[in-house]
Structures are given as structure tokens and as C-alpha cells.
Amino acid sequence: MSETQIRAVDVAAATEQAHVLAQALPFLRRYAGATVVVKYGGHAMGEDSLAQQFGHDIALLKQVGINPVVVHGGGPQINAMLKRLAIQSTFIDGLRVTDAAMVEVVEMVLAGTVNKHVAELITNAGALAVGICGKDGAMIRARKLTRTKQDPDSRIEQALDLGFVGEPTSIDVRVIHALTGGGLVPVIAPVGIGTDGQTYNINADTVAAAVAGALNATRLLMLTDVAGVLDKDKRLIQSLTLADVQARIADGTITGGMIPKVENCVEAVRQGVKGAVILDGRVPHACLLELFTAAGPGTLIRR
Template identity: 50%
Template sequence: MRAQQTMNLNKEQAQNIASVLTEALPYIQRFSGKTIVVKYGGNAMTDEGLKQGFARDIVLMKLVGMNPVVVHGGGPQIGDLLDRVGKQSEFIQGMRVTDTETMDIVEMVLGGLVNKEIVNLIHQAGGNAVGLTGKDGNLICATKMKMKNLAPELDAPEIIDLGHVGEVGQINTKVLDMLIQDDFIPVIAPVGVDKEGQSYNINADLVAGKIAEALHAEKLMLLTNTAGLLDKQGTLLTGLNAESVDKLVEDGTIYGGMLPKIQCALEAVQNGVHSSHIVDGRVEHAVMLEVFTDEGVGTLITA
């Protein structure tokens, strides 16, 4: 009796595997040879199980013919090191004020500790990754961010100086094209440099979006710590376009930290990326589920 139950269980498991592979096949065929830019951050960067799952997802994408490009954040890790050296973190309107000393720590954490950990995870999963920052090969030409004071009642000028906080001026894709052609997986830390050689810390979502545009990517995927974009009743929204996003901003559904993320995703599809996805990075194998299944695990945005 027990042997029969085991046989039935094994048969059911085999059928489930076959069903999964059958569902994935058209997506593998459709996206083979296409570039998919993934912004990696949030819980997926701190939970050990999610970290391992993310690396395996990226390697699987590469093995079935896709060209994944990873852009990562590292805000919590930067904050931890600043605390350890006794330096106070200061934020204005959600942006970290980055003086010269803080910029040195940002480069150490993003370009060193975090970047190399991700590269190592991909190698352990059987992939072949190369870590770089936006300073390598002049990948990210940055400009200094000029932030408007959105709270005039504060004792601050109209334009706030955040120090070494930048925006993407231009993406030089030569080094990425070379790595992709040689079957490497680029892993990019969002540090850029201006024409005078000054380093800048840049929001990882923004960098991922601009790299997706420059590479004419099939998909931009932004991992986050939410299920995606939710309506006021808490229901997941998907299949959005520019018109529907504008309405959701107007009625207050999109606000706070989700607003710049949605705007980044929308701008990418308006500039040639086929689709953008706000993906729940708390779900194990979120990247694989979004790419290879009908249902997905986030919010889809198209032009």
C-alpha cells in the first residue's frame, strides 16, 4: 500500500514538472536571444533563501538563451556600514545626503561587498558573471541631481544640494554588448561618474530603466518588497499603460515610494522597452515565475 502511494506521488510530481515545463516552453521560445534587465533589491537581497533562488533564476534564464543583466541596490548595507563607522545617515525627501566620505563608503559597499557577493552567488549556481560599476568602461555618465524643495516650510533652499547624488546622463553600452556577446552575465552597481571624474550614487531603479532603454531590452523587472501595485482595496493591478497609470496617480492610488518606481517603469516602455514589471521580490523564484508562467507575480506595464 505504501509503495503504491509513493508511486502515485512520484507520478503526480512528474506530471507537475511536465506541466511546468510545458507552460514555460512558449516563453523560452519567445524570449530566447532577448535582453532582460533585472533590478535586484529589497528582501531578495537580504534573505538567504531568496538570494540563492534569485541567482538560480538568473542562471536558468541564461541557460535557455536569454540575456539577463542585473542592476542592484544596497541601501540597507550602506546604512549598516555607516552606522559601524559612526557616521549618521541623513535623508531629504527620501534621498540619502552623500558627502565625500559617505560616497567612499557607497562605492566600497556597492562596488565591492554587495556586487561581488551577487557575482559569487551566480557562480555558485553555475553561471558566469562579471561585476562592474558605472565607472568601468565609462558605462554610466552621470550628472549631479538637482532636487527641488517640495516642503517650502523647511529651512532649506529651493534647490537642495544632496552632494554626490546623481542622475543618468548617458549609458555607454559597449562594455555590456561585449560581455553579453561572450555569454557573461553583467552585474552592475549603480555608481556613475561625470566628465570631471566625480563619482555619484544613483538610484538603482533609475539606472536599471536607463540601461534597459539603451540595450533595447525586452523586459525591465524591478524587484520590490510589495506584491506589485495595489488598488485602494488591496487588489493587485496589472496590465497597465500610460493612460491608466496617469489616472491612478490622479486618484491617489499611486503615491509615495511607489510613484518613482512606476514612473521609471513607464518611462522605459515609452522609450522602447517592450514591457516593465514591478515584481514581488519576497516570493521565492519571483524572477522565474514572472518570466516563465502565465500568471506572473507582479504588475505588468506596457506602452
């Protein structure tokens, strides 16, 4: 290839880059100074190339004037550690039953290994990230989660004991504001603390929704392992109102594990988040596509 041909290719590539930037500019203006909470987990966390892209995407958000706050899960990592320690794990309705021995492992993995790895991904990409958990500064106050299940024979509601599984009662945003105000990206492990000092394992989706609501975030992005909310023909539903969500649950369109995800999004929107999006974390640069293009890849839930 001659020098002239190389230059022509370079100009064509530069023109395409300029076109992309021009299209993204209105969205950059829209989100300038905004807070975006991102729940990170699932396949996107387990695959190295997607993990690296995630780190770069979050760093980019910070560099263009957005305040990203990351809440992460870590179920597979917890399972791997429990297996190494020969600790049996059981689930009820998708929630891990967490006894005293297990809650120590959960805290060690979530607030330790996983938390620092996620922060490292973002820092290596050019933005300073700090890993914290809900116990730091008593940021996430929690109480024991209560669940009931109906006995199929007697139809009597029975209480389920999930051990040290909790739910947030309050979010103290001062630690988060101190970090974002100092130019840092908070990376939050979903471990909370009770009024008695007890440690609680909390579902990461629930924490992300609670944090987004407390921060009055512009967007809550829930990265998951499916395209978003699908209709009965398995086609992506691009937008839902709060009323739509209830109707789709009632008619059986939204089922199984998607129900708690959309319910967390609904709760976040009710608390003041302008929009919550369930999107496929397996799609490269899913967060950037959602925020900086007209047709985001996920399902937007709004008022």
C-alpha cells in the same frame, strides 16, 4: 513503501514536471535571445534563502537562452557600514545625502562587497556572472542630481543639495554587450562617473530603467517589497498603460515611494522597453513566475 509505490510516486512527480515544462515552453520561445534587466534589492536581497533562489533563477534564465542583466541596490548594507564607521546618514525625499566621505563608503559597499556577492550567487548557481559598476569603461555617465522643494511659508522653490547623488546622462552598452556576448551575466552596481571624473551615487531603480532603455530590453523586472501597484482597495493592479499611470498618480491611487518606481518604469517603456514589471521580490522565484507563466505576480506597465 514498496518499490512499486515508490515508482508510482516517481512517475507522478515526473508527470507534474513534464506538465510544468509544457506550460513554460511557449514563454521560453517568446523570450529566447531576449534581454531582461532585473533590478535586485530590498527584502529579496536581505534574506538568504531568497538570495539563493534569485541566483538560481538568473542562472536558469541564462541557461535557457535569455540574456539577463542585473542591477542591484544595497541600502541596508550601506547603512550598516556607515554605522560601523560612525558616519551619520540623512535622507531628503528618499534620497541619501552623499558627501565626499560618504560617496567613498557607498562605492566601496556597492561596487565591492555587495556587487561581488550578487555575482557569486549567480556563478554558484551555474552561470558565470561578472560584477561591474558604472565607472567601468565609463559605462554610466552621470551628472549631479538637482531637486527643488517649495518653502511652505513663502512658496518659493528652493534648491536642495544632495551632495554626490547623480542621475544617468548616458549608458554605454558596449561593456554589457561584450559580457553577454561572451556568455556572461553582467551584475551592475549603480555608481556612475561625471565628465570631470567625479563619482556619483545613483538610485538603483533609475539605473535599471536607464540600462533597460539603452539595451532596448524586452522586459524590465523591478523586484520590490510589495506585491506591485495596488488600487485604493489594496488589490493588485495587473496591468497599466502609460496613460493609466498618470491617471492613477493624479487621483491618488499611486502615492509615496511607488511614484518614483512607476515613473522609472514609464521612462524605460518610453525608451523602447516592451514592458516593465513591478513585482514582489519576497515571492519565491518571482522572476520565473513573471516570465514563464500566464498570470505573472506583479504589475505590468506597457504602452
